[in-house]
Amino acid sequence: MDRQVDVVVVGGGSTGCGVVRDLARRGLEAVLVEKGNLTHGTTGRMHGLLHSGGRYAVSDQKSARECIEENRVLRDIAAHCVEETGGLFVKRPEDSEEYFQEKLEGCRACDIPAEVID
Numbered sequence: 001m002d003r004q005v006d007v008v009v010v011g012g013g014s015t016g017c018g019v020v021r022d023l024a025r026r027g028l029e030a031v032l033v034e035k036g037n038l039t040h041g042t043t044g045r046m047h048g049l050l051h052s053g054g055r056y057a058v059s060d061q062k063s064a065r066e067c068i069e070e071n072r073v074l075r076d077i078a079a080h081c082v083e084e085t086g087g088l089f090v091k092r093p094e095d096s097e098e099y100f101q102e103k104l105e106g107c108r109a110c111d112i113p114a115e116v117i118d
């Protein structure tokens with residue numbers, strides 16, 4: 001490659017593609033290099049869920065807050081990529097009531113929208 005660019009991004013997964021898109025939108029000359037195909041790595045295996053942070057709402061509230069913050073940014077800048085499917089934590093009769101109560105309180109503490117449905 002004999003082109004002069006501002007930034008070379010290595011890896012065409014979700015991180016590299018996101019970074020190169022962001023650089024281009026800021027007017028920088030950037031090139032993405034990928035040793036396989038785009039989404040050749042972990043990105044090609046992902047489920048595509050835009051996490052709310054709910055799964056960390058009790059065990060790691062710092063990550064939970066970061067997650068919902070990023071979730072809102074992505075909804076704002078790439079709304080066309082987000083399909084609203086909701087998300088459920090399902091309580092079975094044998095599951096502990098305290099676990100779900102703690103989860104609900106954790107979500108509320110981290111500003112993650114959550115409601116109880118029957």
Ligand SMILES: Cc1cc2nc3c(=O)[nH]c(=O)nc-3n(C[C@H](O)[C@H](O)[C@H](O)COP(=O)(O)OP(=O)(O)OC[C@H]3O[C@@H](n4cnc5c(N)ncnc54)[C@H](O)[C@@H]3O)c2cc1C
Pocket residue numbers: 010011012013014015016033034035036037038039040041042043044045046047048049050051
């Ligand atoms: C089964 C599964 C399900 C998941 N589900 C979700 C989900 O629902 N929601 C969610 O948010 N996250 C999910 N994740 C996590 C998510 O997939 C990863 O966090 C994300 O894909 C990481 O992206 P990345 O670009 O950092 O890495 P990668 O996708 O691994 O990209 C790295 C790229 O770099 C390339 N590369 C490496 N070395 C070089 C080199 N020397 N030169 C050129 N190219 C190179 C690789 O080929 C690869 O394409 C899931 C992960 C797994 C495994």
